Amino acid sequence: xxxxxxxxAPYLDVAxxxxxxxxxAVLDAREASWYARTNYGIxxxxxxxxxxxxxxxxxxxxxxxxxxLSDVHGGLFARWWGAMLLSQEGETHSRLRRMANPAFSPxxxxxxxxxxxxxxxxxxxxxxxxxxxxxxxEFTEPYATGVICxxxxxxxxxxxxxxxxxxxxGLALGVTFKQDLATVEAATARLLKYAEDLVALKxxxxxxxxxxxxxxxxxxxxQLSDQELLDxxxxxxxxxxxxxxxxxxxxxxxxxxxxxxWALLAEQPDLARAAVEEVMRVRPTVTWVTREATEDFxxxxxxxxxxTTIHLFxxxxxxxxxxxxxxxxxxxxxxxxxxxxxxxxxxCLGHFIARGDMTEAxxxxxxxxxxxxxxxEVKWLADSGNTGxxxxxxxxxxx
Amino acid sequence: MKVDVDMSICLLHGQCVIAAPEVFSFDDDGGLVWxxxxxxxQRADVEAAADACPExxxxxx
Numbered sequence: 001x002x003x004x005x006x007x008x009a010p011y012l013d014v015a016x017x018x019x020x021x022x023x024x025a026v027l028d029a030r031e032a033s034w035y036a037r038t039n040y041g042i043x044x045x046x047x048x049x050x051x052x053x054x055x056x057x058x059x060x061x062x063x064x065x066x067x068x069l070s071d072v073h074g075g076l077f078a079r080w081w082g083a084m085l086l087s088q089e090g091e092t093h094s095r096l097r098r099m100a101n102p103a104f105s106p107x108x109x110x111x112x113x114x115x116x117x118x119x120x121x122x123x124x125x126x127x128x129x130x131x132x133x134x135x136x137x138e139f140t141e142p143y144a145t146g147v148i149c150x151x152x153x154x155x156x157x158x159x160x161x162x163x164x165x166x167x168x169x170g171l172a173l174g175v176t177f178k179q180d181l182a183t184v185e186a187a188t189a190r191l192l193k194y195a196e197d198l199v200a201l202k203x204x205x206x207x208x209x210x211x212x213x214x215x216x217x218x219x220x221x222x223q224l225s226d227q228e229l230l231d232x233x234x235x236x237x238x239x240x241x242x243x244x245x246x247x248x249x250x251x252x253x254x255x256x257x258x259x260x261x262w263a264l265l266a267e268q269p270d271l272a273r274a275a276v277e278e279v280m281r282v283r284p285t286v287t288w289v290t291r292e293a294t295e296d297f298x299x300x301x302x303x304x305x306x307x308t309t310i311h312l313f314x315x316x317x318x319x320x321x322x323x324x325x326x327x328x329x330x331x332x333x334x335x336x337x338x339x340x341x342x343x344x345x346x347x348c349l350g351h352f353i354a355r356g357d358m359t360e361a362x363x364x365x366x367x368x369x370x371x372x373x374x375x376x377e378v379k380w381l382a383d384s385g386n387t388g389x390x391x392x393x394x395x396x397x398x399x
Numbered sequence: 400m401k402v403d404v405d406m407s408i409c410l411l412h413g414q415c416v417i418a419a420p421e422v423f424s425f426d427d428d429g430g431l432v433w434x435x436x437x438x439x440x441q442r443a444d445v446e447a448a449a450d451a452c453p454e455x456x457x458x459x460x
Contacts, residue, residue: 055411057429094417101418101451337410337454347412347453 014311015039020383021287021315030316034300041309042302043288047324047336049300050317053310054289055344058297060089062290062309070177076188077172077181084231086239086346093345099224100232103213104349109356115150116360119143122156124368128398132375135252135392136245139365144244147357148237151210152198165190166241173386188234195233210236240350246285246381246388247340247354248361251275253389254283256372258329265331265366272363275331276355280340282329285388287315289342314339369396401460402433402445409456418451419444 010029013019015038020026029036030045037043044050053059064087067078081087085096123142127133145159145166154162168187171180202215211233218229255262265271288311295306304310318324318338326333341348348354376393402422404415411431415423422445423433437445449457 051410055413055429057425094420097414097417097451098447101447105450106455107450341453343410344412345414345417347414351453 009033009042010036012036012038012043014043014384017382021313021387022383026313026316030320035302038311040311042304043311043313045313045316045320047317047320047322050312050314050339051343053291053299053312054339054342056291056299058294059291059310060294061086061346062292062311063087064292066173067177070172070175072172072178072181075181075185076192077169077184080188080192080231080234081172083227084235085349086235089345095223096228096232097345097349099217099228100214100349102217103210103236104352106352108210109352112147112150112353113356113360116147116357117364119146119150119156120361120364124364128368131398132393132395135394136249136389137391139361140245140248140252140392141241143248143357143361144241147244147353148240151236151240151353152233153201153209153211154198162194162237163241165194166238169238170242191234191237192230194237195230198233199229236350240353242386242388243285244354244357246386247280248358249389249392250283250285250387251279251358251362252365252372252392252394253378254279254329255366256374256394259371261329261331262366262372265362266370269363269367271331272359272366273355275362276358277338278329278331278333278335281318281324281335281338284314284318284338284340285386286340286342287384287387288313289339312339314342368399369394370399372396400437400439400442400445402435402437403458403460404431404433405456405458406431408454409452410454412453414451414453415448415457418448423448 010032012025012029026045034046034049035042035044044053064082067081072078085093085100088096120143123139127138133139141163142159145163146156148162149156149158165187168183169191171177172184177184198211199215202211206212206215214229214232217224218226265275291310291312293304293306293308293310297304323336341351372394375395378392379390381387381390409431411429413425416425419441422437422441423431426432445459449459
C-alpha cells in the first residue's frame with residue numbers, strides 16, 4: 001500500500017440505524033482496503049491491523065468522552081464514567097488494574113463453577129417441560145445477572161432489581177442519553193448505594209470472595225480509595241450483565257443455524273470451552289472496539305491525527321478470509337484468537353468469569369435442550385456497537 | 400524463581416507489564432522482555448502477572 005489517502009478509502013455510515021457490521025458494504029470495504037472512513041473517524045477492517053492497533057502505544061481507549069459528546073456535563077453517571085478503570089490510562093489505569101486483578105483471578109473460577117452449573121440448571125428447570133421459552137427473558141438475562149449475584153454474594157432473588165438498574169443505567173450508552181438523564185442518574189445512585197452496602201457488609205465480615213478481595217485492596221487507600229472501590233464494584237455489575245446476556249443469546253442463535261454443531265456439543269461437553277471462543281469469533285456482542293489517537297502518527301502509510309476516533313471492527317476482523325480461509329462455524333477447528341474481549345491494556349477484566357460461566361451454560365443447555373429452533377420473531381439490537389437479541393423465542397425437545 | 404513466557408501464545412496485551420513492571424516491559428519495537436530469574440521479594444508481583452495474563456502464557460518455576 002503506498003499513497004492511499006483518507007479520501008480514497010471506502011466510506012461506511014456506521015451511525016445509521018440500519019448499518020450492519022455484517023453487511024456486504026463492510027465485506028466489500030474489507031476486500032478493497034484495510035480501513036474505511038466513517039462518521040466518526042476510521043474503521044479498521046482486517047485481522048492483522050486490528051490485532052496491532054488494539055495494543056498500539058499511540059492509541060487510548062476511545063469512549064471516555066462519551067458523556068461530554070452526549071452533551072451531559074457532570075452528575076453521578078458522568079463522574080463515574082470518567083473515573084472508572086476503562087476510561088483511565090497510564091499510571092492511574094495500571095494502579096486500578098493491579099488493585100482489581102486479584103478479585104478477577106482465574107483461581108476464583110474453580111469455586112464459582114458449581115454455582116454456575118446450579119444456576120443454569122435451575123433456570124432450565126423453569127422452562128424445560130414446556131419445550132419453549134424466550135431464551136433472553138428466561139435464560140440469558142437471569143443467568144448473566146445471577147452470576148453477578150453469586151459473585152457479589154447476593155441472593156439470586158436480587159437479580160431482577162439488579163438487571164433493571166443495569167438496563168436503566170445502560171440508557172447512558174445510547175444516543176438518547178441526554179433525554180434519559182434523570183433515569184440514568186437515579187439508576188446510578190441506586191447502584192452506588194448497592195456497592196456501599198456490600199462494602200459495609202464486607203468490612204464487618206472480611207472474606208476472600210470478590211467484594212472481600214476488593215475491600216482488602218482498599219486497606220491502603222493511596223492504592224484504592226473509597227470512591228475507587230465503589231466505582232470498581234459498579235463497573236463489575238454494569239459491565240458484566242448486558243455483555244454476557246447478549247453473548248449467550250448470540251451463541252444460541254448461531255447454534256440454531258448450525259444444528260449439527262449443537263448435537264456435537266451435546267455429545268462432547270468438553271467442547272463447550274472451544275464453543276465459547278468460536279461463537280465469539282463469528283458473532284461477538286462487542287462488534288467493535290473504540291480507540292482514540294493520543295498524538296499524530298502514521299500507520300500503514302496513513303497519517304492519523306491526534307484525536308481521531310478509530311473503530312476496530314472485531315466482527316469483520318475475525319471473519320477476514322486472509323486469516324480464516326475456512327468460512328463457517330466449527331467448534332472443533334483450531335482458530336487464531338478472536339477480539340471479543342478487546343485486547344491490550346484494556347483487555348476485558350472479567351473474561352475468566354465470562355468464559356467460565358458461558359462454558360458451563362452451553363454445556364448444560366446442549367445436553368438438556370435438543371434440536372433448538374426459532375419459535376417466533378427475534379428482536380435484535382442494531383447490528384453494530386454492542387449487539388444481541390432483545391427477545392429470542394425458541395422451541396426445543398426437552399432431553 | 401525462574402520466569403518464562405510462552406511466546407507462541409503471548410498476544411502482547413501487556414497485562415504483565417501492568418502487574419509487575421519491574422520484571423516485564425516492552426522494548427522500543429513493542430516486543431516483550433522480562434527478567435528470567437527474580438528474587439523472592441518479587442514473587443507476589445510475578446504471580447499476580449501470571450494470574451492476570453489473559454492468555455495464561457507466563458510460566459513460573
